[in-house]
Amino acid sequence: MSLMSEVGQKAFNLGVPLAVHLDVTFRCNERCVHCYLDHDDHGEMTTAEIKDVLDQLAEAGVFFLTLSGGEVFMRRDLFEIVEHARRLMFNVKIKTNAVMIHEKEARRIRELDVDTIQISVYSHRPEVHDAITKLPHSFERTIKAVRFLQEQGLRVTIANVLMTANSADHLGVQKLAAELGVHYTLDPTITPMMDGDTSVLSLRIPGEELPEIFHNPALVGSQEEFCAPPKPPAAEDLEGYSCSAGHSFCYISPYGDVFPCVQFPLPTGNIRQQKFLDIWNLSPQMKEVRSIQAKDLAVCSSCSHLTSCTRCPGLAYMEGSMRGPSTADCEKSFYRTGVPTANMLQQGLAKPRRISGNGAPLIQIRPVAVPA
Amino acid sequence: MPENCIYIARSSAIAARALAGEMMVMNSADSTFFTLNEVATVIFQAADGHTPLREIVRDRVCEQFDVDSEQAQADAEQFVAELSGHGILLVSNQPLAAEAP
Numbered sequence: 001m002s003l004m005s006e007v008g009q010k011a012f013n014l015g016v017p018l019a020v021h022l023d024v025t026f027r028c029n030e031r032c033v034h035c036y037l038d039h040d041d042h043g044e045m046t047t048a049e050i051k052d053v054l055d056q057l058a059e060a061g062v063f064f065l066t067l068s069g070g071e072v073f074m075r076r077d078l079f080e081i082v083e084h085a086r087r088l089m090f091n092v093k094i095k096t097n098a099v100m101i102h103e104k105e106a107r108r109i110r111e112l113d114v115d116t117i118q119i120s121v122y123s124h125r126p127e128v129h130d131a132i133t134k135l136p137h138s139f140e141r142t143i144k145a146v147r148f149l150q151e152q153g154l155r156v157t158i159a160n161v162l163m164t165a166n167s168a169d170h171l172g173v174q175k176l177a178a179e180l181g182v183h184y185t186l187d188p189t190i191t192p193m194m195d196g197d198t199s200v201l202s203l204r205i206p207g208e209e210l211p212e213i214f215h216n217p218a219l220v221g222s223q224e225e226f227c228a229p230p231k232p233p234a235a236e237d238l239e240g241y242s243c244s245a246g247h248s249f250c251y252i253s254p255y256g257d258v259f260p261c262v263q264f265p266l267p268t269g270n271i272r273q274q275k276f277l278d279i280w281n282l283s284p285q286m287k288e289v290r291s292i293q294a295k296d297l298a299v300c301s302s303c304s305h306l307t308s309c310t311r312c313p314g315l316a317y318m319e320g321s322m323r324g325p326s327t328a329d330c331e332k333s334f335y336r337t338g339v340p341t342a343n344m345l346q347q348g349l350a351k352p353r354r355i356s357g358n359g360a361p362l363i364q365i366r367p368v369a370v371p372a
Numbered sequence: 373m374p375e376n377c378i379y380i381a382r383s384s385a386i387a388a389r390a391l392a393g394e395m396m397v398m399n400s401a402d403s404t405f406f407t408l409n410e411v412a413t414v415i416f417q418a419a420d421g422h423t424p425l426r427e428i429v430r431d432r433v434c435e436q437f438d439v440d441s442e443q444a445q446a447d448a449e450q451f452v453a454e455l456s457g458h459g460i461l462l463v464s465n466q467p468l469a470a471e472a473p
Contacts, residue, residue, distance in 0.1 A: 003405060003406075003407060004405055007391065007396055007405075007407060010391060010392065011391060014391075014392060016391060016392075018391075058389070061389060061390070061391060062389070063387065063389040063391070063396055063398075086384070089386065089387050089388045089389065090387055090389075091387035091398050091400070092387075113384065113385040113386075113400040113401075114400070115387070115398070115400045115403065155403070
């Protein structure tokens with residue numbers, strides 16, 4: 001086990017919120033076709049409120065802080081927030097479309113020793129990228145920003161969300177990232193809108209196209225290992241937990257609402273009304289999320305994929321029960337290994353059902369991998 | 373002030389947080405990640421740039437832990453050399469100003 005995994009496990013066991021994702025705004029200068037947010041300001045936290053939240057998070061033991069949105073640079077006080085976060089010695093990661101990053105901003109990010117900047121790039125073809133963001137010349141501006149950041153010696157990751165409009169472009173984006181000398185990650189997750197509208201799910205790439213991704217060694221490492229049939233779960237595996245959501249990770253919205261995860265819309269409290277640690281330690285919803293072990297999962301506890309599935313309790317919650325299966329992850333497990341899941345077998349499906357509008361994205365990427 | 377007086381300060385380029393008495397430290401330049409044991413954590417927390425290392429060892433380490441002072445000083449110097457090599461601590465024979473992000 002690596003040192004990082006050991007620390008993650010320790011935080012998980014102690015119930016310390018090691019990592020927090022904080023959206024500082026939902027406002028954005030792009031209008032991406034697949035975005036799950038509305039972009040109005042319904043009363044986002046002030047600079048002083050966010051600084052207070054950061055003070056509380058530091059006191060609670062948070063080490064990894066992701067600042068995201070919306071577009072973080074829509075906040076004129078972003079650098080004041082990052083400065084405060086760095087003064088409190090957080091490891092800071094920023095997620096952005098980078099359109100508003102020029103030389104000056106890149107230099108400031110370097111001065112503040114931000115750990116990583118993750119930038120959304122949808123295609124290596126400007127017309128495809130701009131058609132997704134609906135912002136003319138956004139590709140050009142984003143790539144220019146990547147170069148500015150690179151010149152400062154910063155660690156940049158290109159995040160490539162895959163959907164029908166760009167499903168053929170991931171190899172091109174991967175090549176572009178290599179040319180730019182930055183990291184690349186692929187995310188085939190399309191999430192329902194926050195108001196429950198599932199129309200954006202029609203943009204998901206079909207499950208049948210997933211094996212191509214899962215069999216790409218450049219993305220998954222050892223294909224043999226990644227796509228291996230699941231090993232039967234041992235008795236102790238039933239005592240395990242799903243993921244770090246609510247255990248050592250949580251999400252805070254620009255309005256101060258605290259959730260177990262970005263993809264787990266179960267309200268647990270609001271930081272404008274309660275102290276963060278009171279929500280984290282005492283919220284009945286947080287406690288319930290934390291209590292769920294593999295043996296409590298209605299269908300998944302008998303599934304051969306139990307130990308290797310990326311089952312997301314948040315997606316399961318959106319499907320109806322946080323103890324139920326997450327169909328999206330069932331599909332992922334099936335297309336990765338070719339072995340049907342218990343959920344699929346129970347439903348008499350020889351292969352995963354084509355789902356329309358069930359509220360679940362195809363694949364979820366877990367926030368911080370902490371082995372249970 | 374002795375000639376070999378060592379002053380230490382935490383670099384502003386790092387991230388750090390205590391977890392159950394042990395300090396997690398990461399250097400943002402290369403993402404090197406460390407955890408410090410209790411004694412190392414005490415030294416790290418006392419690295420304010422103007423308290424000499426010898427004083428930190430005498431007043432903090434030897435006060436809190438049952439250790440031989442000469443051995444503690446030698447171990448502390450080795451620890452400081454190692455962390456400064458990774459850019460976690462700044463070392464000088466003059467007092468250091470605290471780095472601000």
